[in-house]
Amino acid sequence: MESRHAQRKNEHLSLAAKYYDQVHQHHYFDQVRLIHDSLPEMTTDDVDLHVQLADNLEIECPFYIEAMTGGSDQALKINRQLAQLAHKHHLAMATGSLSIISKDPQAFSSFEIIREENPDGIIFANLSANASLDQAVNAISLLKANALELHINVAQELIMPEGDRDFNWLDNIQYLVSELEVPVIVKEVGFGMSKTTIAKLQTHDVHLINVSGRGGTNFAAIENRRNHDINFESLLDWGQTTPESLLEAHSIRRGKTEIIASGGIISPLDVIKAGVLGARAVGVAGYFLNILQNEGYEALDQTLSEWQVIVKRLLALLGCSSFTELSRVEYVLGTDLLSYARQRHLR
Ligand SMILES: Cc1cc2nc3c(=O)[nH]c(=O)nc-3n(C[C@H](O)[C@H](O)[C@H](O)COP(=O)(O)O)c2cc1C
Numbered sequence: 001m002e003s004r005h006a007q008r009k010n011e012h013l014s015l016a017a018k019y020y021d022q023v024h025q026h027h028y029f030d031q032v033r034l035i036h037d038s039l040p041e042m043t044t045d046d047v048d049l050h051v052q053l054a055d056n057l058e059i060e061c062p063f064y065i066e067a068m069t070g071g072s073d074q075a076l077k078i079n080r081q082l083a084q085l086a087h088k089h090h091l092a093m094a095t096g097s098l099s100i101i102s103k104d105p106q107a108f109s110s111f112e113i114i115r116e117e118n119p120d121g122i123i124f125a126n127l128s129a130n131a132s133l134d135q136a137v138n139a140i141s142l143l144k145a146n147a148l149e150l151h152i153n154v155a156q157e158l159i160m161p162e163g164d165r166d167f168n169w170l171d172n173i174q175y176l177v178s179e180l181e182v183p184v185i186v187k188e189v190g191f192g193m194s195k196t197t198i199a200k201l202q203t204h205d206v207h208l209i210n211v212s213g214r215g216g217t218n219f220a221a222i223e224n225r226r227n228h229d230i231n232f233e234s235l236l237d238w239g240q241t242t243p244e245s246l247l248e249a250h251s252i253r254r255g256k257t258e259i260i261a262s263g264g265i266i267s268p269l270d271v272i273k274a275g276v277l278g279a280r281a282v283g284v285a286g287y288f289l290n291i292l293q294n295e296g297y298e299a300l301d302q303t304l305s306e307w308q309v310i311v312k313r314l315l316a317l318l319g320c321s322s323f324t325e326l327s328r329v330e331y332v333l334g335t336d337l338l339s340y341a342r343q344r345h346l347r
Pocket of ligand 1: 016066097126149150187188189190212213264265283284286287
């Protein structure tokens with residue numbers, strides 16, 4: 001019999017799959033159209049996919065496997081397969097939240113497998129924004145993690161029957177950033193970020209921010225399905241989409257802040273569009289999980305190979321020799337996104 005936490009993790013996996021098709025009825029990246037240049041004046045061999053995210057954090061490919069799971073037998077099996085593929089394709093990979101291991105140390109095996117399968121790969125450990133310094137140091141050293149992701153997930157916690165109700169996180173985040181030796185990425189879980197949120201993070205010394213917007217995995221829907229007492233249906237459309245969040249981020253002075261995108265990324269063109277809107281790297285969770293769970297390991301293997309080839313060719317098509325250069329590509333916005341941008345004074 002698995003613990004309550006393990007059951008919750010299994011429910012997340014099965015509900016993420018169940019709601020997958022519904023959420024992809026809206027593809028918000030369609031609201032971004034890139035301008036074609038028939039004379040890129042370069043070769044595909046000029047393209048280098050490496051991205052420097054921080055002084056001590058370089059990834060070999062701009063897209064990576066975003067935080068998903070850990071803490072149950074099923075999670076172990078998924079993490080093993082994802083880590084094998086991350087290793088094969090030289091992709092960075094984030095773990096699911098490691099918060100569980102302070103209560104249930106045995107759960108660690110389902111995370112440890114990620115490092116075992118990918119001894120030299122780039123791994124982001126994942127914890128809640130209220131994690132203690134001990135928890136963070138422990139998670140990083142156990143996994144030999146190259147960075148720490150701290151998730152900020154107010155909307156999800158509020159809908160969860162057993163969720164947190166205290167959201168005083170900023171001072172703790174700043175403290176962890178100041179004490180840890182690895183880079184800290186603060187991420188949403190699919191509700192997006194406004195310029196206000198990003199500015200607050202910047203003033204608390206956070207320089208790697210994953211806006212993780214609406215448009216893919218929907219934790220309002222997932223947690224609402226798990227909550228049998230209160231119906232939070234009215235929050236199913238809560239938050240900013242990923243393109244909206246990227247425009248929000250783009251509108252404020254960056255300084256040394258780097259933006260990462262995730263949320264609703266379902267194609268190599270989405271990866272590129274996120275780069276054009278200012279993302280330095282792109283995390284993909286639900287789309288890859290769905291392929292792994294419904295079509296199997298080989299199908300995801302094939303998808304990852306294809307995505308790498310296509311991303312490289314799209315960069316050449318746009319005349320960019322690196323992912324970072326995408327920020328100079330011209331684009332136009334669809335009516336809805338343009339209206340959002342104007343009302344928010346983002347353009
Ligand atoms: C099954 C599942 C479990 C997740 N668990 C975590 C988690 O433990 N920590 C976290 O920061 N994000 C978690 N996420 C959120 C993702 O990292 C990502 O922010 C979100 O799903 C949006 O990306 P997507 O649309 O590509 O799925 C999870 C996502 C899925 C699908």
